[in-house]
Structure formats: C-alpha cells, structure tokens
Amino acid sequence: MRISIRVYPSAKRSTVGGRYGSTEPPVLIVRVAAPAADGKANEAVVEAVAAAFHIPLRNARIVSGVASRTKVLELNGADPEVLAALVATSPEG
Numbered sequence: 001m002r003i004s005i006r007v008y009p010s011a012k013r014s015t016v017g018g019r020y021g022s023t024e025p026p027v028l029i030v031r032v033a034a035p036a037a038d039g040k041a042n043e044a045v046v047e048a049v050a051a052a053f054h055i056p057l058r059n060a061r062i063v064s065g066v067a068s069r070t071k072v073l074e075l076n077g078a079d080p081e082v083l084a085a086l087v088a089t090s091p092e093g
Contacts, residue, residue, distance in 0.1 A: 001078045003028055007045055007069045009036035014044060016052035017089035026087045027070070042066060046073070052086060053078040 004027045006020035011031035018029035034044035042062060050060040055077050065071035 001075050001080060001083075002063065003049075003073050003075060003078075003083060005030045005045070005049065005071050005073060007032065007036075007041060007071060009034060009041040009044075014048045016048050017086045019087045026083075028083065028087055042071075045071065049073055049075070053082050 004025065006027050006029050008029070008031040011033055014030075014032045014034075016028065016030050020027040020029050028049075030045055030048055032041050032044035032048055034040040046060050046062065047057060050057045053060070053075055055075060059076040059078075061074055063072050063074045
C-alpha cells in the first residue's frame with residue numbers, strides 16, 4: 001500500500017495522526033522530533049509510520065519526496081483500516 005504523508009520535523013515529539021488538506025486520497029500528518037538534516041527526519045518518519053501501522057521497519061520505505069515535506073511511503077503488509085483510523089484522529093501540535 002502506498003500512502004501520502006505531510007512531515008513536520010523538529011516537533012516536540014513524534015506522532016502520527018491527522019489529515020493534511022482535503023485531497024483524496026488523504027494525506028496523513030507525521031510529526032517527528034528529529035531535525036530535517038542529514039536524513040534524520042526521514043529515518044524518524046519511516047520508524048514512526050512503521051510503528052503506527054504495526055509493521056516491521058523493513059516493510060516501510062520512502063518512494064518519493066525524500067527532500068520534501070510531502071512524501072509517498074510504501075508500506076508492505078499495512079492495513080488500510082489503520083490508515084483510516086489515523087487520518088480520522090485529531091492532529092497534535
């Protein structure tokens with residue numbers, strides 16, 4: 001399954017949940033504590049999303065948008081219902 005995410009680096013803490021914009025398919029909000037430097041935020045994004053979807057880290061990877069705040073991730077073995085639940089949660093700031 002491929003999902004679009006909107007990343008907010010250097011957050012107080014890492015969280016996954018909420019919807020960015022109103023486009024379809026939905027864009028999931030991912031906040032990570034890691035800074036957007038030296039690929040640290042990208043690593044943190046993959047770890048946070050894999051944990052949120054309860055899949056092994058090796059089953060999650062960025063396929064597009066490595067240098068952008070909007071990214072596309074491929075999640076092997078992820079449940080679409082988990083995405084729906086995460087998008088429906090209110091984003092934390």
